[in-house]
Amino acid sequence: QPRGLSTLFFTELWERLSYYGMRAILVLYMVNEVNGMALDAKTAGAIYGLYTAGVYFFALPAGWIADRLMGKRKAVLVGGILIALGHFAMALPVTAGFFGGLLLIMVGTGFLKPNVSAIVGDLYPEGGGRRDAGFSIFYTGINIGAFLGPLICGYLGQKVDWHLGFGAAGVGMVLGVIQYVIGDKHLGDAGVLETTPEAYDQAKKQLATWGGLGAAIVGVITALHLSGVVTLTLIGVAQAMGGLIIGLAAVYFAYVLLVMKLEPIEKKRVGLIALLFVASAIFWSGFEQAGSSLNIFAEDLTDRTLLGWDMPASWLQAVNPMFIILLAPVFGALWVKLGSRNPSIPMKFGLGLTGLGLGFGVLAWGAAYTEGADPQKVAMTWLVVTYFLHTCGELCLSPVGLSTVTKLAPRQLVGQMMGVWFMATSLGNLIAGLVAGQTQDVAMSALFQQVFLVTGGAGLFFLLLSKPFNKLAGGIK
Secondary structure (H helix, E strand, C coil): CCCHHHHHHHHHHHHHHHHHHHHHHHHHHHHCCCCCCCCCHHHHHHHHHHHHHHHHHCHHHHHHHHHHHHCHHHHHHHHHHHHHHHHHHHCCCCHHHHHHHHHHHHHHHHHHHHHHHHHHHHCCCCCHHHHHHHHHHHHHHHHHHHHHHHHHHHHHHHHHCHHHHHHHHHHHHHHHHHHHHHHHHHHCCCCCCCCCHHHHHHHHHHHHHHHHHHHHHHHHHHHHHHCCCCCCCHHHHHHHHHHHHHHHHHHHHHHHHHCCCCCHHHHHHHHHHHHHHHHHHHHHHHHHHHHCHHHHHHHHHEECEECCEECCHHHHHHHHHHHHHHHHHHHHHHHHHHHHHCCCHHHHHHHHHHHHHHHHHHHHHHHHCCCCCCCCCEECHHHHHHHHHHHHHHHHHHHHHHHHHHHHCCHHHHHHHHHHHHHHHHHHHHHHHHHHHHHHCCCHHHHHHHHHHHHHHHHHHHHHCHHHHHHCCCCCC
8 A cells, every 4th residue: 555545544543533532522511511612402402413514514614625726635734733723622611712713713624624535546556455444544544533532622622621631632633733744745746736837827816606605695694693683502503504505415416417418317416416415414414423422321320330430421322433443344245245136225224224223212212211201321332232223224325425426417517426426425415413402491311312203214215216226227226
């Protein structure tokens, strides 16, 4: 493997350590009434949803800037610095530092996350199996970071001081930036900006135009809020953002299908992408509750005593990446062994949603013991089994998504479709935060049962209709 893979491996490992480490304590800090922010569950869920959705939403403009003005290499460096600054801002015990830090991390992750993966691909211009092996190694780094982050930041945050946990995430990102700068010489020409002076100047003008328009819209909305014409709330903003994402996706797919002159087979494939977009949004709306409602369940309703020691609730956030590391080779070997009998694309999405739904079904069962006339905290086993089922669902659906879009999208629309696909993940994260906020008004068992019915029902729908849906793929597997 190229020497540069090691540089990118550790850059992503430290970034994921910081991201998942901070995320593991984010909601717990916001709802903590003793030394946290003492927010209600609805407000904390809305903030969590806006933050996690923004991480993916900012990847779209940041990717555009990297491709046309900055280059992937510089984008990763800038992103890492912004992320570190964001975590250090959250380490300050002031409200402005908390929200400013979240914004810096959103923008920084938008610059770093998609571009570091793209540079990995640039290391293998020949493609082939060596490239696939390189990505497998790279994704192992992602999950090692996701495993270690909750353990380190979770312990420091919950057992010592919340802001020390946030600061530890910043230290992790600084280490990632340092080794990225040191290892830059091993990357060769991978990720270097390729443009012409004319294209560069044109891109600068476009950025100024769109940036000015965006700033004007934000300014008008802010002025209306300050003047009392409209009243903005975090929950209202989150709901509005969800409606905006749904509207943009609907308009885009309608335009492509009804206005653009595509071949009939291309229209069928775009229709399948639209169906998978809905499935993906539903999946992430459940899966991403790991850091919100499932985290609150772990904190308030789970017996975490180990040999007389009260384990931090945030440590349970490390269970999913641990299962990913253990099960990814198993699933990979299974798909290879099945060969031509491999499940179709819609069937894998159905299996993913079904696995997610079953996990929430298990947790709804467990949550029932925490309610009623004789409420009691339940064993951590309930959450471990839930995360196992969620991981199985993730391994069926998540690795297939991006690859499927590149195969199904018309050649001239691949880049646009990839951007729209990230919007599905953003929408799912946003809904996850809003749903988690319902724990304030709805019993945990009832909430998890509702999520079980929606996600499990969607999974059953895709499984039952997998054959007709697969015909839309036009032979693509």
